[in-house]
């Protein structure tokens with residue numbers, strides 16, 4: 001594959017060659033993507049899917065890269081960074097129709113300005129709508145499952161489908177998109193009319209909570225591990241005495257044991273070693289298996 005071939009299906013200024021993934025991940029870690037393409041429309045996405053299928057090229061989809069650990073070797077083939085940024089808000093009915101590339105924080109701000117309540121929980125999650133659906137992202141007792149009406153996605157053959165909330169089979173940090181290659185393009189969200197001051201206060205309170213509890217001053221991918229069914233993972237890690245434990249440039253945050261942070265130019269290998277070490281320590285001390293929440297590419 002070369003640039004002139006891809007250039008036939010998408011305009012060249014949207015294609016980046018050997019682009020460091022550290023620029024596109026909140027961890028600020030990751031080797032180069034062979035080809036990174038910023039995808040703004042469904043038509044572009046369809047063209048890329050067709051091209052990748054015909055040429056048998058691996059296609060990796062990312063949103064805002066806030067839940068990703070990309071390997072130091074980088075990513076072969078095409079990385080499609082979804083930037084479908086359409087947004088329609090029906091203020092009267094508190095209904096939102098949103099492209100999968102829109103950031104959660106931006107949507108929360110737009111809802112606030114229109115006095116629409118119910119999306120405050122997502123205001124501090126640094127992902128896109130697509131990534132949040134895939135992960136069933138949540139915070140402060142609410143998750144995407146609670147607000148989503150329907151989801152539109154494209155399969156790898158370029159066919160568009162629309163499914164309901166129930167069909168998305170949302171679970172804790174999982175959805176059908178965790179097990180399929182589908183690419184989310186658009187989402188309908190039902191919220192409710194609310195009071196602007198109350199919405200604003202809630203968002204400020206949540207932001208304050210994050211600032212106080214989470215190491216947002218360092219690059220990370222949020223909680224490294226999933227919550228356990230009958231235990232709080234961060235608490236077990238803390239009780240293993242691992243806060244501040246460091247391998248290479250990666251460290252278990254001193255502020256929140258559930259976060260691995262990029263303390264000092266960490267490599268992907270450093271983080272992986274620290275993940276394995278943490279899992280082993282927790283298992284040895286408590287007999288519990290902990291599972292990554294972050295997606296490793």
Ligand SMILES: Cc1cc2nc3c(=O)[nH]c(=O)nc-3n(C[C@H](O)[C@H](O)[C@H](O)COP(=O)(O)OP(=O)(O)OC[C@H]3O[C@@H](n4cnc5c(N)ncnc54)[C@H](O)[C@@H]3O)c2cc1C
Pocket residue numbers: 026060061062063064065066067068082100124125126127128129130131132133134135136137138139177182183184185214216220221222223295
């Ligand atoms: C400081 C910090 C705090 C965080 N706090 C929270 C929190 O409170 N709650 C929470 O749930 N998460 C949290 N996260 C994790 C992360 O922000 C969420 O998981 C977010 O939803 C990921 O969205 P993204 O667009 O960045 O996805 P990415 O990280 O780019 O991708 C995540 C996964 O989704 C897939 N994906 C992305 N876009 C699409 C698409 N359009 N179609 C299909 N698949 C797609 C990717 O292939 C990948 O498998 C936090 C992260 C950080 C760095």
